[in-house]
Amino acid sequence: MSIYKITNSIFIRKFKIFMEQSTPTNLKKSKNIPQIPKSIILTGKILQSISLHLATLYAVKLFRTPIKHKPPKREEMMAKSAQKEMILIPEIGKKIMLYSYGYSKRKVLLIHGWSGRGTQLYKIADKLLENGLMTISFDAPAHGNSESKTTMMTEFIASAKFLEQKYGPFEIIIGHSLGGMATLNSIKQGIFAKKAVIIGAGDIITDIIAAFINKLDLNPKMIHKMKNYFLKKFGENIDNYSTSEAAKKVNIPTLIIHDTNDKEVPVSCAINIRKYAKNGELLITNSLGHTRILKDDYVISKILDFILKEK
Numbered sequence: 001m002s003i004y005k006i007t008n009s010i011f012i013r014k015f016k017i018f019m020e021q022s023t024p025t026n027l028k029k030s031k032n033i034p035q036i037p038k039s040i041i042l043t044g045k046i047l048q049s050i051s052l053h054l055a056t057l058y059a060v061k062l063f064r065t066p067i068k069h070k071p072p073k074r075e076e077m078m079a080k081s082a083q084k085e086m087i088l089i090p091e092i093g094k095k096i097m098l099y100s101y102g103y104s105k106r107k108v109l110l111i112h113g114w115s116g117r118g119t120q121l122y123k124i125a126d127k128l129l130e131n132g133l134m135t136i137s138f139d140a141p142a143h144g145n146s147e148s149k150t151t152m153m154t155e156f157i158a159s160a161k162f163l164e165q166k167y168g169p170f171e172i173i174i175g176h177s178l179g180g181m182a183t184l185n186s187i188k189q190g191i192f193a194k195k196a197v198i199i200g201a202g203d204i205i206t207d208i209i210a211a212f213i214n215k216l217d218l219n220p221k222m223i224h225k226m227k228n229y230f231l232k233k234f235g236e237n238i239d240n241y242s243t244s245e246a247a248k249k250v251n252i253p254t255l256i257i258h259d260t261n262d263k264e265v266p267v268s269c270a271i272n273i274r275k276y277a278k279n280g281e282l283l284i285t286n287s288l289g290h291t292r293i294l295k296d297d298y299v300i301s302k303i304l305d306f307i308l309k310e311k
Helices: 003-020 040-051 052-063 073-081 122-130 153-167 178-188 206-213 219-233 242-248 266-274 297-309
Strands: 083-089 094-101 107-111 136-138 170-176 196-200 256-260 281-284
Touching: 003 040, 040 052, 052 073, 052 206, 052 219, 073 094, 073 122, 083 153, 083 170, 094 153, 107 178, 122 281, 122 297, 136 153, 153 178, 178 196, 178 242, 196 297, 206 219, 206 266, 242 266, 256 297, 266 281, 281 297
Parallel strands: 107 136, 107 170, 170 196, 196 256, 256 281
Antiparallel strands: 083 094, 094 136
16 A cells, blocks of 8 residues: 555544534634644645655645535524435536525525535525525535535536526626635636625635645645646646636626635735726625624625615
8 A cells, every 4th residue: 555545544534533623513612713633734744754746645635625514503494495406517527415595587696615515605595585586505516415525616616607507597696715716717717697796705826725735834845736736637827716817807796795804814815806806896894704704784784785786
């Protein structure tokens, strides 16, 4: 058995423990976001000392593996009320769980973020239903009840594009975090929408990889190694998927929302995205963090105002 297979097996065991320790129940015990276990960091350092190539494969595996959180009770009504269907996304060969919530000719596509799920934007969805719209959302690959253990933003985009073909058109697309990045990239790639809303979206892919490598305490050279890996895989610079780059090609009205106290994605991302969004509006909030912002009444009212106003 190769060193990589042995260390990969160790990673899977340790990462499962990490996922169990990162459930919402355990998160309530501490105000801090769970740290990456020392065993995972140590494994990366050992691989790095042996081979940067092996360390790159290991880092990519981690980078592409989301944590599956147990949905909180507050999402149960949407999960139970929505029509659910497992559908195959031909472009990626994976099945995802679809949630069709409400009924209306006016449809909104909701795209959750990394380690999220299709019911995470439930409060926004409820308010949309009250105002005569319906929502289509999904568990992205490797999330929620969907298939696979690893994924990338490109698979979020492929899923959104297929859903437009089968269930669209969508008047509005709303995305959170990575889902916000996928939202503008999907529109850049041709999905039709009259308006878009992105909440807590990241921006420059290189910056995201750099922050990830820093958390793993690996050699900064790994940033270039990971970028080269994705270059070979996708045939293009991964920074082409940066949200500010996508924003340059998006002409529809776009509401960009971010909180100054977001510990996962810096508010500077929103400011830079707005800089390149031709028809963008910026809403900055305080003390709502990265996920509580999705349930805030004021934020939701501003989203509804943006969606419902004539423009």
